[in-house]
Amino acid sequence: MPQSDTIETVGKNEAEERERIVQQVAKELNLSLKQVRTTISLLDEGNTIPFIARYRKEMTGELDENQLRDIEERNHYLRNLEDRKHEVIRIIAEQNKLTEELEAAIRKAVKLQEVEDLYRPYRQKRKTRASVAKEKGLEPLAEWLLSQPKQGDPLAEAAKYIDPDKGVETAEEALQGAMDIVAESIADEAATRAWVRKYTMEHGMMVSEAKAPEAESVYEMYYNYRESAKKMPSHRILAMNRGEREDVLKVSLEVDAEMIHRHIAGRWIKGGSATSGVLQSTIEDAYKRLIAPSIEREVRGELTERAEQQAITIFAANLRSLLLQPPVRGKCVLGVDPAYRTGCKLAVVDDTGKLLEVAVVYPTPPNNKKREAAAKVGELIDRYGVSLIVIGNGTASRETEQFIAEVIAERKGKELAYLIVNEAGASVYSASKLAQEEFPDLDVAERSAVSIARRLQDPLAELVKIEPKAIGVGQYQHDVSQKQLDESLTAVVESAVNHVGVDVNTASPSLLSYVSGVNATTAKNIVKFREENGRFQSRKQLQKVPRLGAKTYEQCIGFMRINGGEHPLDRTPIHPESYDVVSRLFAELGVGLDQLGSKELAARLAALKPEELAERLEVGVPTLRDILDSLQRPGRDPREELPLPIFRTDVLKIEDLAPGMELQGTVRNVIDFGAFVDIGIKNDGLVHISQLSKSFVKHPMDVVSVGDTVTVWVLSVDVKKGRVGLTMVSPQDSKAQ
The missing domain is CATH 3.30.420.140 (YqgF/RNase H-like domain)
Structure with missing residues (x-):
């Protein structure tokens, strides 16, 4: 085949793969193909998520940042999955063991675990009992056992393989070696592993016990504990993991081995064969020695991964709320x-x-x-x-x-x-x-x-x-994948900074480095340019900053604010690419930019209908809606709409508290089982999830966020331990229930 045809074929295959990924992401996230295809294309072009979310709404169908990040994450995972499939297919093909059925199964896999299960029999292994048995020439005996003849004596058949030169001294040794080969085949079979993994996840029990039961520790509730693995909340999984790491707890995953033996036997043993007894023993050995330990690791790994993701989600949501607390201005x-x-x-x-x-x-x-x-x-x-x-x-x-x-x-x-x-x-x-x-x-x-x-x-x-x-x-932030945590929290800070916007004439390099498209070097260059040349008078001036190229300018400039500059729109979130839209709009209204910020103009803008104007102004409705909002409140800080924190003039002691007392407090932290509220005493009080509302609460974050000012009532006071139980359900509502 000519080289040009080969390149064309590779390009076609890659395009088909990309389209399959688009289809899968769209299906998983319940989004349209156009939304996913466009988003992935924008990301591939180097656009940032804050930029896409704010300034490319028409293209994505107004997807928010969370949806865009979900698309980015799934696209990344599936592309890596495709790369891994190619690698596995190549390795197996080089061993001359790739069949059409196996290749089809690998290509059809939708999870990395499925690919690894299919690859497992072909992976280069370290020395195992099975590989040693194969070196001794016992593979034909293993094949005879698996052929499951109606007649024959396994031990007598094994006697044919006695060969002291190869290290096989007895028939029993030969039979055991063949059973080791069969056990590894059973343990390596993808379908068997998939079923055992699913059964273990569905029916397994997480069990923990103390290594030193008489010792006091924060893990005492787990000294003799068992719970369904699939129902365990993330904070308990992470707590057990930590107790195990600190050598306080012994943790295991228990499951009904008999049920698993029966299922594997149903797959591997035919009725009435002469080798069924030997195969049954082999299955039990394969499960206990080879399958169970690795499946337990995999299932616990998956549970931990889910728990870590939940912990990261909690931390990220709390961090966003904290970052977006309203500024207290005008005070020394x-x-x-x-x-x-x-x-x-x-x-x-x-x-x-x-x-x-x-x-x-x-x-x-x-x-x-x-x-x-x-x-x-x-x-x-x-x-x-x-x-x-x-x-x-x-x-x-x-x-x-x-x-x-x-x-x-x-x-x-x-x-x-x-x-x-x-x-x-x-x-x-x-x-x-x-x-x-x-x-x-x-x-x-x-x-x-x-x-x-x-x-x-x-x-x-x-x-x-x-x-x-x-x-x-957060909760257990030190117990989760630090790489994932860093990525997630960086995204949160980036989102918060771009949501608020940055005054380019006062912002520190730290703040600027989180602006869409700006890295640490560019941020320092902006500050250096400001120090050497004085205040920025216009957004256009930023194009003169070293290392701030056209793409970076496009991504960041809408989030940069210049107060009191040459162009009134430079203090708004309106992107310079839309300044001409504002010019056409103001021409239609017969007003000038000098009226920006006036109550009269704000009232006129509020009365406009974007759906009717958009076509005349040659702009999309979502973008026009954002422009009108920005023009009505130029220079607005979105944080100022939130309530200020509670200021105090006197101290409250835990001894002053009594059940039923009503207090005002500030939510300091939200976790899976409730919220900690600062009520002005040494330790924050806990509002358990059951006390957040008189209605059922699925998760505390559905009710409260970090920084919220809440009314609480004292439920219980433990002066010795310094603990206070609080409720957000008023006594009147409690009596009515």
Whole structure:
């Protein structure tokens, strides 16, 4: 065949494969072929998901980011699957063992596990009992056993293979070797493995027991525990796994072996044969020695994978909610990083986040210098007009909170409040290279105090400086695939940053690096260009930044904001490619860009019907809808529509609580079995999933998100353990049930 024809055939086959993938993804995700085909094409062209979701809605049929990521993930998996199929077919063909039936089965497989099962008999193995038996020439005896003759004596047949030169001394040895060969054949058969795997998943019981039953540990509930494997929630699977890794628990997967023996026998043994007894023993050996251990690993691996995916999903959703907390603007803030012996570090930042002053005070044990500390805090409050104090929730936070509450109480009539914030990741940031560059003259704890203050003023801008997994809003995040976790959390941060948009004249390199299409190098180049040339006056100027090419510009520019620049539209989410649409729209309305932001223009725009306008303006309806929304509220920060956090002026102690007490709280973390709520005491209270609503709740995230302000009632108080049980079902509703 000419080379051109070969290339054409390969290209045709590849195109057919790609189309099959499109069809499968569309079927799995219940989307149209056009949506999937277009999305994959856009991704292949180097477009980012935030860009596609925002600026290519007509092309994808308005798919959201989650749907786009699902398509990306499945497309990636299926392409890798096709590559693996080609590799397996090539290897088996090189062994001259590829049949048409086997090739068809491999090509038809829809999961990687199916491909690996079909490849298993042909994989190069390390030395096994079966391979040793084959070297001794016992394969014909194994074939005789599998031929299942009506008559004959297996031991007598085996005697024919005695050969001391090959290491076969007795008939029993010969028979055992042949049984080892047959056992490996049974264990390697794809259909047998698939059935055993499915049966184990459906009927297996996860069982755990303590290695040292008398020892106390956090795993005590698993010291003598069993539960249906397929029904186990993800947090229990991950807890068992961790207990096993820490050598506290012994975990196994139990299943009815007799049922599996019967099924395999039904596949491999014919009735009335002379070798059926030997084959039955072989089946039992094959299952116990070869199939069961590997299937248990595979099933537990699949359960763990599902549990990890759930944990990652939980972490990602919590992280998004945390990142999109509303910024507290217009306040001069005093950040406090609490401590005992080394003192509380203070950092005052102005309403733009600029550091004004740092200090250290010692109001907590063992120093207890409250009077001096109060004087210093009061001095900072008066000097800079501090109206809000932010305390990290780490070591000594509650003692520090008590001190701050006393300071506030003494300053009657002053507008002053405090807030406890989750300081997770602050220490990671403060010791980072980024923090050293930002504050070279501060020590680690002082940088941490700055971070604590700033994360209230603009949570997103501050938290992007921290490695996402260091922000503690997940469950078992240290027990999951770190690569998958990093990928998922990076996608969440990217999504949040692009949802809000970035002021290109104030954004840090960390924030800019998460903008669609921008990498760390380009982000640094943007900041360097800004420092050398002054503020950006227009989006077009970004084209002059080194390494910011045409494709990067297209992907990022709609998410970049320039306030007070040359072009009024540069402060909106409208992409420059749509500026001419706005020009046509304003010409039709008879207004100018100078009226942007006025109430009169907003009212006129709100009255327009995109469906009627779109064709005249030569633009798609979804894009026009977004343009009109952006023009009505230019410069809008979507986070500002959310309620602000709860500010406090006095301390609540666990001893002050009583069942039935009504409180306002902030959701700190959402997990599979409930939500932790900050009600102003040392430890967050738990609202169990059963107490989130008077109606059935499938998952806590259906009801609450991180950062939500909620009304709760105290259910139970355990002062000794510092635990508080809460409910979001009011006492009146409870009585009515």
